[in-house]
Amino acid sequence: MSTSVIFDLFGIRAKEGNYVLFVVWSNFIASIFYLFSSYGFLKTKRWTSILLAIASVLLIVSYNALKVHVSNGGIYEEKTLNAMIFRIAVTLVFTLVAYFTIRNPKSTILSKS
Secondary structure: OHHHHHOOHHHHHHHHOOOOHHHHHHHHHHHHHHHHHHHHHHOOOOOHHHHHHHHHHHHHHHHHHHHHHHHOOOOOOHHHHHHHHHHHHHHHHHHHHHHHHHOOHHHOOOOOO
């Protein structure tokens, strides 16, 4: 969806309402990290938690910038704030899961026997 808004595919921009472009970009970049992280998670690569941590930091910085944008009277939608909080929480959970399961693969179900 981020790609559709960024490149205005299928007239999505008009349908999306008051989107904040830097939030859309950060979500797009985070989605790329998610793709690589899913591969790393399936292959039990140690760098998976690092990628997810970077995505978490990116989203947290973007959320803080969104709060500044809102406090300065910028146009936004309330659902954007809630969606950012949810996305940050989910990304942090996946970061912790990856860190604790891949760092010590001998003690996880994902380890190869």
